[in-house]
Amino acid sequence: MSASKNLKKILLILALTMLALLIDLPKELNVNFDLGPVKIDQKVKRLDLGINLGRFSFRRSLDLVLGLDLAGGSHLVFEADSSGLDQEKRKLALDGLKSVVERRVNLFGVSEPNVLVSSFEGKDRLIIELPGVKNTKEAIDIIGKTAKLVFSTISGEGENINFIPTNLSGSDLADARVSYESTTGRPVVSIKFTNEGAEKFAKITEENVGKPLSILLDSELISSPIVQEKITGGAAQISGDFTLDEARNFAIQLTAGALPVSIKVVEERTVGPTLGEESVKKSIEAGLLGLGMVLIFMMVVYGRLGVVASIGLVIFGILSLALYKLIPVVITLPGIAGFLLSVGMAVDANILIFERFKEEKGRRNTADALEESFGRAWDSIRDANIATLITAFILANPFDWSFLHTSGPVRGFAITLALGIAIGLFTGIFVSRNLLRLFIKR
Numbered sequence: 001m002s003a004s005k006n007l008k009k010i011l012l013i014l015a016l017t018m019l020a021l022l023i024d025l026p027k028e029l030n031v032n033f034d035l036g037p038v039k040i041d042q043k044v045k046r047l048d049l050g051i052n053l054g055r056f057s058f059r060r061s062l063d064l065v066l067g068l069d070l071a072g073g074s075h076l077v078f079e080a081d082s083s084g085l086d087q088e089k090r091k092l093a094l095d096g097l098k099s100v101v102e103r104r105v106n107l108f109g110v111s112e113p114n115v116l117v118s119s120f121e122g123k124d125r126l127i128i129e130l131p132g133v134k135n136t137k138e139a140i141d142i143i144g145k146t147a148k149l150v151f152s153t154i155s156g157e158g159e160n161i162n163f164i165p166t167n168l169s170g171s172d173l174a175d176a177r178v179s180y181e182s183t184t185g186r187p188v189v190s191i192k193f194t195n196e197g198a199e200k201f202a203k204i205t206e207e208n209v210g211k212p213l214s215i216l217l218d219s220e221l222i223s224s225p226i227v228q229e230k231i232t233g234g235a236a237q238i239s240g241d242f243t244l245d246e247a248r249n250f251a252i253q254l255t256a257g258a259l260p261v262s263i264k265v266v267e268e269r270t271v272g273p274t275l276g277e278e279s280v281k282k283s284i285e286a287g288l289l290g291l292g293m294v295l296i297f298m299m300v301v302y303g304r305l306g307v308v309a310s311i312g313l314v315i316f317g318i319l320s321l322a323l324y325k326l327i328p329v330v331i332t333l334p335g336i337a338g339f340l341l342s343v344g345m346a347v348d349a350n351i352l353i354f355e356r357f358k359e360e361k362g363r364r365n366t367a368d369a370l371e372e373s374f375g376r377a378w379d380s381i382r383d384a385n386i387a388t389l390i391t392a393f394i395l396a397n398p399f400d401w402s403f404l405h406t407s408g409p410v411r412g413f414a415i416t417l418a419l420g421i422a423i424g425l426f427t428g429i430f431v432s433r434n435l436l437r438l439f440i441k442r
Contacts, residue, residue, distance in 0.1 A: 009434045017315050020322035022046070023062055049326070062325045066131065067332030067412060068114070070273055073131040074139050077267035080124040085261075094124055096260040101126060104143055104252055114408035126263065129271075129408070131330060136268045142249050144263055145218060149173070149254060151204065152214045154224070163214055163221075166204050172197025174234075176254035178247045181239065187247035189238040191254065198234025206230040217250070283333060287340055291317070294347055302354050308439060309350040312432040316346055319423050324416075334413035342420020345388060349428035352377040366440060374433055381428070385421050392418040 025046040032041045049060040068075075080097055082090045094117050105113040105128065114129040133139050149170030152163040172193050179190040193201055204213065205227045214224040215238055223240045242250065295313060298306035320339060324331065356377045360369035395414035397404040 006434055006437050009430075010438055013315070013431050013434065017318055020318045023049075023322040023325055024318060027063060060326060060328070064325060065328045065330045067330045067335070067409070068129050068131040068271060069332050069409070071132050072134070072271050072273045073129065074133045074136045075267070075269050075271045076128045076130070076136065076139060076143065076265065078126040078128070078144060078263040079266045080126060081262045081264070082124050090124070093260045094119075097126060097263070100259055101128065101143055103255075105130065125266070134270055136270060138245075138249075140265055140268065142252055144265060145253055145259075148218055150216045150219075151201075152216055153204075153208060154212050154214055163216065166200070168193075168197060168200045168204055170254060172200060173254055176251045178244070178251050179237070181237075186239070187242050187244045188240075189242070189247050189251050189254070191236055191238060193234040193236075195234070198232070201234060201236065202230060202232045217253075222250075283336060287336060290340065291343060294343065298347065298350065304440060305354050305357070305436070308435045309347075309354070309432055311435060312350070312427045313343065313346060315431055316343070316420075316423055316427040319427070320420060323419055323423065329415055329419065330412055332409050332412045334409040335416040338413040338416035339420055342417050342424055345385065345421055346424030346428055348384065349377075349381045349424065350432060352380055353428070353432075367437075370433075370436055370440065374429065378429070381425070385425060388421055389418055392421070 025044075027046055029044045029046070030042075031044055033039075046062065048062050049058070051058040080094065082093055085093055098115055098117050102113070102115050105115065113131070114127075116127045118125045118127055128139075128143065130139055150163075150165050151168040152165050155162045155164055173191055174194045174197070175192045177190055178187055180186065181188055208227045209229060211227060212224045213227050215222045223238055225239070238250075291313070295310040298309050298313075300306070302309065320342075323329070329335065353373050357369055357373040360372045360376075363369070364372065392414040394404060396411050396418070
């Protein structure tokens with residue numbers, strides 16, 4: 001390969017590493033040093049990621065997301081009222097319940113929630129763990145509401161008002177989100193109906209021009225606007241005396257859908273970090289110690305090759321942390337174990353290449369021996385990593401197959417392991433290879 005092409009690749013590696021380092025920075029960094037006349041005592045704040053390109057908008061907090069075992073959170077247990085349902089309908093209702101609750105929790109902004117259904121002695125319960133959520137009341141309000149939306153006409157006057165449900169309901173909604181009134185700036189919930197729902201809405205508004213159309217959520221009156229004209233297009237706004245949080249939670253409940261069965265809270269508690277700050281600190285120290293020993297081993301056994309591999313492993317760690325923040329990946333103790341295991345896999349790739357290089361070096365010049373080593377070792381590296389990726393896929397169980405495990409911590413381990421293998425292949429084959437081309441000449 002020409003020197004100019006290799007230099008371009010080195011510059012690309014350097015740019016990626018610097019970008020990842022910026023992402024890896026903590027929220028606040030104290031810069032404090034004294035060099036005679038030069039004194040610096042500043043607090044540097046890292047900005048979060050924000051991209052706006054026309055209608056496309058992307059926001060991401062660059063803080064590490066910790067799991068329940070590291071950060072604590074909320075532990076909630078709900079009991080479902082499945083009485084009167086036969087075995088088949090009961091199973092369908094519980095599956096639907098879990099699906100709706102998971103959507104609500106995800107829209108609530110909780111990363112790596114653990115939602116489990118438990119049936120024991122005729123009681124069906126939903127066990128929910130929410131890392132980082134300390135306000136159990138707010139979580140219960142969002143998760144536990146039935147969220148049955150009904151559009152009703154009104155008959156009667158005064159105390160004799162009756163709400164007459166129309167055939168338009170929450171099941172006809174395609175989307176619901178928070179927006180703001182153009183005149184008052186108050187938060188409202190903008191809703192969009194499906195095609196069928198839009199036709200129903202147009203017909204209802206046409207028949208009730210000049211009359212109120214009431215909107216009820218869980219039989220509670222939200223608003224009762226007067227229909228001014230026939231509304232076509234399938235879009236509308238629900239206004240009321242909402243705070244921003246109330247409007248957001250309302251939109252979450254509407255978007256996620258109604259619960260198929262009613263549920264009630266039977267247990268709620270705030271969970272402290274199970275490991276504690278000291279245990280986490282020791283785990284990190286043990287990981288850094290193990291990584292340091294690996295780096296020393298590589299440099300002692302393989303000399304200059306080991307130094308280059310060590311640089312590759314440092315870049316591997318920098319890129320991994322950046323990806324954990326960008327995705328984001330919830331960091332749990334099993335997740336940390338998955339990362340450390342992937343470090344070992346990355347080292348294995350280097351060892352295979354370097355041992356092959358020792359054999360090839362005696363037959364040809366250094367540059368050709370390097371290229372041949374990477375080419376011949378690739379088959380073994382690829383097969384070993386594919387086998388591990390298959391294992392990680394089974395542990396992650398992304399399709400929620402019932403015959404496989406669905407534990408959150410196990411999934412966390414699988415995700416960090418799979419990411420580590422992918423990044424390890426990149427650093428081992430692309431980063432280390434180009435660094436070796438640059439520094440190892442003979």
